[in-house]
Structures are given as C-alpha cells and as structure tokens.
Amino acid sequence: MQLSREALLRAYRQMKVIREFEERLHVDIQTGEIAGFTHLYCGQEAVAVGVCEHLSVEDKIVSTHRGHGHCLAKGCDVNGMMKEIWGSREGLCKGKGGSMHIADVDKGMLGANGIVGAGAPIAVGAGISCKIDGKGHVAITFSGDGACNQGTTFEAMNMAVVTKAATIFVFENNHYSEHTGFEYAVGTNKDIASRAEAFGMKVWRGDGTDFFSVFETMREVLEYVRVPGNGPAAVEFDTERFFGHFEGDPQRYRGPGELDRIRAERDCLKKFRESVTAAKLLAHEDLDALDAEVLEAIEESVRQAKAADRPTAEDVLTDVYISY
Amino acid sequence: MAKMMYRDAVVSTIAEEMARDENVVCLGEDIVGGMGTPGGPEAIGGIWSTSTGLFGKFGADRMIDTPISESAIMGAAAGLALSGKRPIAELMFADFIGVSLDQIWNQLAKFRYMFGGKTKCPAVIRMAYGAGYNAAAQHSQAVHQILTGMPGLKVVMPTTPADVKGLLRTAIRDDDPVIFLEHKALYGVSGEVPDDPDYMIPFGHARLSRAGQDVTIVSTGLLLGFCEAVADKLAAEGIGCDVIDLRTTSPLDEEAILDSVEVTGRLIVVDEAPPRCSLGADICALVAEKAFASLKAPPLSVNPPHTPIPFARELESAYLPSVDKIEAAVRKVLSYR
Ligand SMILES: Cc1ncc(C[n+]2csc(CCOP(=O)(O)OP(=O)(O)O)c2C)c(N)n1
Numbered sequence: 046m047q048l049s050r051e052a053l054l055r056a057y058r059q060m061k062v063i064r065e066f067e068e069r070l071h072v073d074i075q076t077g078e079i080a081g082f083t084h085l086y087c088g089q090e091a092v093a094v095g096v097c098e099h100l101s102v103e104d105k106i107v108s109t110h111r112g113h114g115h116c117l118a119k120g121c122d123v124n125g126m127m128k129e130i131w132g133s134r135e136g137l138c139k140g141k142g143g144s145m146h147i148a149d150v151d152k153g154m155l156g157a158n159g160i161v162g163a164g165a166p167i168a169v170g171a172g173i174s175c176k177i178d179g180k181g182h183v184a185i186t187f188s189g190d191g192a193c194n195q196g197t198t199f200e201a202m203n204m205a206v207v208t209k210a211a212t213i214f215v216f217e218n219n220h221y222s223e224h225t226g227f228e229y230a231v232g233t234n235k236d237i238a239s240r241a242e243a244f245g246m247k248v249w250r251g252d253g254t255d256f257f258s259v260f261e262t263m264r265e266v267l268e269y270v271r272v273p274g275n276g277p278a279a280v281e282f283d284t285e286r287f288f289g290h291f292e293g294d295p296q297r298y299r300g301p302g303e304l305d306r307i308r309a310e311r312d313c314l315k316k317f318r319e320s321v322t323a324a325k326l327l328a329h330e331d332l333d334a335l336d337a338e339v340l341e342a343i344e345e346s347v348r349q350a351k352a353a354d355r356p357t358a359e360d361v362l363t364d365v366y367i368s369y
Numbered sequence: 370m371a372k373m374m375y376r377d378a379v380v381s382t383i384a385e386e387m388a389r390d391e392n393v394v395c396l397g398e399d400i401v402g403g404m405g406t407p408g409g410p411e412a413i414g415g416i417w418s419t420s421t422g423l424f425g426k427f428g429a430d431r432m433i434d435t436p437i438s439e440s441a442i443m444g445a446a447a448g449l450a451l452s453g454k455r456p457i458a459e460l461m462f463a464d465f466i467g468v469s470l471d472q473i474w475n476q477l478a479k480f481r482y483m484f485g486g487k488t489k490c491p492a493v494i495r496m497a498y499g500a501g502y503n504a505a506a507q508h509s510q511a512v513h514q515i516l517t518g519m520p521g522l523k524v525v526m527p528t529t530p531a532d533v534k535g536l537l538r539t540a541i542r543d544d545d546p547v548i549f550l551e552h553k554a555l556y557g558v559s560g561e562v563p564d565d566p567d568y569m570i571p572f573g574h575a576r577l578s579r580a581g582q583d584v585t586i587v588s589t590g591l592l593l594g595f596c597e598a599v600a601d602k603l604a605a606e607g608i609g610c611d612v613i614d615l616r617t618t619s620p621l622d623e624e625a626i627l628d629s630v631e632v633t634g635r636l637i638v639v640d641e642a643p644p645r646c647s648l649g650a651d652i653c654a655l656v657a658e659k660a661f662a663s664l665k666a667p668p669l670s671v672n673p674p675h676t677p678i679p680f681a682r683e684l685e686s687a688y689l690p691s692v693d694k695i696e697a698a699v700r701k702v703l704s705y706r
C-alpha cells in the first residue's frame with residue numbers, strides 16, 4: 046500500500062530523530078559529562094519506526110538496554126529523554142533511571158530494560174491485558190539475537206501461545222550480543238524466527254535496514270494479531286548496529302572494513318532517501334529540510350539538558366515506600 | 370611479592386588453579402569473547418577483563434563461552450560440580466542473580482545437605498557487584514545480603530588484590546559452593562600479592578586493617594577504603610579505630626568482631642546493601658547479643674537508604690555511604706551520653 050506524503054515525511058523524520066539523537070550522544074559521551082552505560086541504537090532505526098508507525102498510544106511496547114530508538118519511535122519526548130540521559134531531575138524519569146530505564150507508560154512505552162530477556166514476559170502480561178480488553182490493541186516486545194537465548198524469552202513465547210496473548214515478539218538480529226556473534230550463540234542455524242514457529246506462532250521475516258520491508262511486514266503481523274482470538278506472532282528483522290555494544294567498546298570482534306561497509310550499504314536512512322526520491326514520492330529538498338530541522342531539535346534538546354535542574358540528595362528518597 | 374591489579378589477581382589465580390587441576394573449568398558470557406565473529410575467539414574478552422588469555426591457555430572445553438542464559442549457566446555449574454568438575458561460573462553483573470537464583474539457591478546451595486552429605490558441590494560463582502559507575506538500579510547492586518542469608522553458600526568479598534588471590538584459591542579448592550563477589554570499582558586497584566602458588570586465606574578470618582582502642586568499624590569491599598580514610602583522619606585527633614575487613618560474610622568471623630568490641634565498646638558496621646535485614650543489622654544484633662556488657666553506645670549500621678539505586682551522579686553519591694557519613698557515625702557513637 047502506498048504511504049501518503051505526510052506518512053513518508055513522518056517516518057523519515059522519526060528515523061532521523063533517532064539517528065541524530067544517537068550520533069549526538071556518541072559525541073557528548075566522549076566528553077565524560079554523561080554518566081553510566083549507554084547502548085546506542087544507531088543503524089536499527091527502521092525497525093523501531095517501521096513497527097511503531099503502526100501503533101496507537103493504547104498499544105504497548107517493551108524495550109531493551111538499547112532502548113532510545115524504541116522510546117523515541119513510540120512517542121517519548123526528545124527533550125525529556127535527553128535530560129534523563131544527562132541525569133537531570135527534569136528528565137523523563139527524574140534522573141533516576143538513565144539511558145537503560147527510560148519509560149513513559151502513558152505513551153504505551155513500558156520501559157527500556159537493563160536485564161536481557163526481561164522484556165518478553167512483561168509483554169505477555171501486557172498482551173493478555175490487551176486480549177481481555179478486546180479492543181484490538183497489542184503489546185510488542187523487542188528482543189535482540191542475544192536475548193532470544195534467555196529462558197525468559199522461551200517461557201514468554203510458550204505462555205503467549207497458551208494464553209493467546211495479543212503479543213508480538215520482534216527480534217532484532219544485529220548479529221552480535223555484546224562481543225559474541227549470533228552464529229556462535231544461536232543454536233538454530235542462524236534462524237531466530239523458527240524458534241517462535243516451533244512454539245506454535247505464525248512468524249514473519251523482514252529486512253530491518255529497509256523501512257518499507259519492516260513497515261509492510263508489520264502491517265501483516267498486526268492485521269493478524271489485532272484479530273481477537275488469534276494470539277501472538279513473531280517477526281525477525283535482520284539489521285545492523287553502527288556503534289559498539291556500549292559506548293567505549295573497542296569493537297575488535299568486527300571484520301576489516303565492516304563498519305564502513307554497513308554504513309555504506311545497510312543504512313536505513315540512505316536506503317529510504319534513495320527509494321522515495323527515485324520513485325519521486327519525495328524530493329531531496331524535502332528530506333534536506335527535515336534533516337536541518339531535526340539537527341536543530343537535537344541541538345535544542347542538548348541545550349535544555351545541560352541547563353536543566355540537577356537532582357538533590359532528597360530526591361533519592363522519593364517514589365518508593367519507606368516506612369522508617 | 371608481586372604488584373598487581375585486583376582484576377589480574379582474579380585472572381592469574383584462575384590460571385594457576387586451572388593449570389594445577391584439570392577439573393577446573395570456567396563458564397560464562399563473553400569469558401572468551403569474539404566467538405562467532407569476524408575477529409574470532411578472544412578478539413575481545415568480557416567487559417571486566419577477568420579472563421584474559423585463559424582461552425589460549427586452556428581451550429574451548431575448559432573455557433566455555435555461553436549464550437546469554439544465566440539460569441542455564443548456574444545450572445550447568447551445578448551439574449558440572451556434581452559430575453566431578455570444579456566449575457567457576459561468572460555472572461557479568463551480580464544483579465543477574467535475579468535471572469538465575471533458583472539454580473544457586475534451591476540447587477547448588479542445598480545439594481550436599483539434601484543428599485545427606487553424600488556429595489560435594491565444588492562450584493565458584495564469581496560476580497561483579499557494587500555501585501560507583503552510575504549504572505543505575507539493575508547494574509549496581511551489592512547482593513551479599515541476599516546470598517549470605519542462604520544456608521549452604523559461602524560468601525566471599527575480597528577488598529585487596531592479595532585477598533583476591535588467597536580467597537579465590539581457597540574458593541576454588543573448597544568442596545562447597547562459594548559466591549565470590551568482586552567489587553567492580555576495585556578491579557583497577559593495585560597491591561602487593563604473595564608469590565606462593567599455594568597462598569590461601571581460610572574463610573571466616575577477618576583482617577584488621579587499622580588498629581585502635583576507641584571504635585570498631587566493620588566493613589568490606591569498596592567501602593572499607595572509606596572506613597580506613599576515616600580512621601586515618603581521626604587518628605590525627607587521637608581517636609583510635611579498629612577497622613575490620615570481614616573478607617567473608619559467611620562464614621562470619623564473630624570472634625574478631627567481638628574481641629574488638631570488648632575493647633572499644635563501640636561498633637559501626639558500614640555496609641553497601643540496603644538497611645533492612647542487612648549484614649549491618651546482623652552484626653549489630655550479634656554484638657548486642659554477645660557483647661552487651663562491653664557496649665558504651667548503641668551499635669550503629671551505616672547503609673544506603675531502602676531504595677533502588679538511582680542513576681544520576683548526584684543521586685548515586687547521595688545513595689552510597691560516604692566518608693562524611695561514616696565519620697559522622699563514628700562521632701555519634703563517640704559522643705553517646
Ligand atoms: C540478564 C542479563 N545478562 C547479561 C546482560 C549483559 N548484556 C547486556 S546487553 C547484552 C547483549 C545483548 O545482546 P542482544 O540481545 O543481541 O541485544 P543487542 O545488544 O544486540 O541490542 C548483554 C550480554 C544483561 N544486561 N542482562
């Protein structure tokens with residue numbers, strides 16, 4: 046189905062926001078001003094956006110340690126997120142969570158997560174809730190090729206099938222879990238979707254570096270899972286991460302020229318631009334204008350994050366039950 | 370004596386014990402690193418560099434790089450231990466005991482007892498714990514409080530490179546499951562380490578790191594250094610502190626604590642875990658029970674608050690016991706009455 050001009054511009058803008066958010070963090074983290082562990086999503090934008098462009102605020106997503114892209118795609122505020130990562134008390138989680146724990150439940154974003162494999166069971170619960178409500182909403186869990194080896198992921202897949210939860214398991218295969226290759230760690234012959242299939246789920250596969258592949262695949266997946274009674278489904282997207290596992294990772298596990306090659310050949314933003322301009326759906330100038338606008342928005346978010354209030358010692362004691 | 374970092378004491382002790390006993394095997398995520406990648410095995414090891422070079426020396430059968438499957442890693446350690454091997458399993462972050470707790474708590478810890486003493490269960494579970502990296506609520510916790518409460522486990526918390534060497538060797542040669550807690554903020558700390566290839570420190574023997582007559586301070590890990598700083602500062606004012614490094618929380622060196630309190634009459638425990646049902650509360654109770662007559666002031670435990678660990682720099686440093694908080698606690702017990 047052909048997307049409207051507005052929908053195309055919006056999708057591109059969403060991907061570009063994630064890209065520039067991450068590129069900027071990559072630079073700012075090197076100054077030492079940002080604390081903690083940060084895992085950048087750069088390279089995988091087409092998956093988050095291709096999935097979330099189909100969702101309403103009632104649909105839920107559960108994310109991972111590499112969560113910025115999912116959060117932004119689901120509608121979390123750019124400035125609130127930047128402030129959170131900078132540890133401000135004006136951040137989306139008051140500076141208590143940081144990069145790995147960004148959440149905005151009101152937006153249907155049930156949290157990034159520092160525990161690999163923790164998200165899938167949570168999405169089963171959210172998917173059961175969607176099923177009970179019977180309004181055709183869904184819960185989506187994003188998992189990596191590493192997370193697919195956790196027992197929690199297996200349990201969640203089976204339980205989703207058994208309970209007919211309206212849950213979608215989105216596997217983002219970026220070929221690495223930390224410093225380990227998926228060819229070593231995933232026993233099912235380079236194939237993650239077949240695991241979900243073995244649990245009795247309908248599965249799809251798509252190219253995670255191509256927005257249109259993700260978007261069209263997800264249209265089918267969602268059409269299926271939104272039908273009450275159909276139960277869960279799974280989809281595997283092949284994708285690439287452009288930076289290290291975490292910021293500071295020397296990436297010695299990569300092959301020679303690998304990063305240059307994936308940036309040249311597997312960049313979802315470049316691919317999007319090429320295909321929409323070749324098809325004359327959008328002009329380069331349209332996209333250039335968006336690029337400039339997004340860069341300014343990210344610049345503004347950093348300005349705000351740097352100027353925002355810092356948390357105080359008293360803030361440690363709020364948002365938790367302490368009886369003594 | 371050789372000078373080495375805490376992390377290198379871990380690696381070298383494992384290497385020495387693997388060379389000495391072919392039944393010692395290691396397993397964990399990225400303990401080889403680079404498996405199945407263009408860079409190949411050992412392209413880059415685990416994030417703490419606590420297994421560097423071991424794959425090259427001992428090969429894939431004994432350096433088992435695992436998928437992200439903590440429950441299976443701990444269960445496999447249990448199975449290896451019941452089958453004649455001496456596994457050293459690594460959890461990249463102590464917080465991940467959450468994923469694997471059944472295998473540690475209901476399996477490993479209980480086998481010897483449940484099986485009527487008919488089996489040994491020689492497994493070492495190493496893990497990096499502690500705050501100080503702004504790694505937030507799921508990557509910063511001190512978990513000794515939970516594990517020390519589990520019958521069947523021995524729990525070790527080394528503070529110095531020499532203690533890593535002596536305690537890790539004891540752990541590997543021990544026939545019971547041992548939890549070996551490495552503070553991530555200490556990995557880069559250097560110190561003198563004995564060369565003796567059989568250097569071992571028995572469990573349940575605390576180390577006196579400062580001696581004084583006025584206050585007993587009990588701690589271990591990162592916070593021990595804070596306690597020493599307080600003791601050194603107060604020494605200049607003529608206040609003497611016994612600073613006791615517990616080294617192991619199970620078994621606990623009750624004697625060292627009680628002997629000291631009998632002289633000082635005052636106890637501070639400085640503990641990195643939250644206050645309820647904590648090591649601090651436990652040791653205060655011990656002293657109240659067994660050294661009540663010696664006490665000149667109520668025993669005091671200095672802990673973080675009863676909250677998850679916050680992310681932002683300001684919040685994490687407010688969360689952790691600090692030199693100032695420890696000093697204030699010491700002055701409080703000194704000025705009692
Ligand atoms: C339970 C648990 N085990 C290990 C880790 C450490 N860790 C964080 S991310 C990661 C790799 C995850 O790989 P994958 O699922 O493929 O996601 P990606 O990093 O590629 O996005 C590991 C091992 C963790 N955070 N939680």
Ligand SMILES: [Mg+2]
Pocket residue numbers: 189190191217218219220221222223
């Ligand atoms: Mg991955």
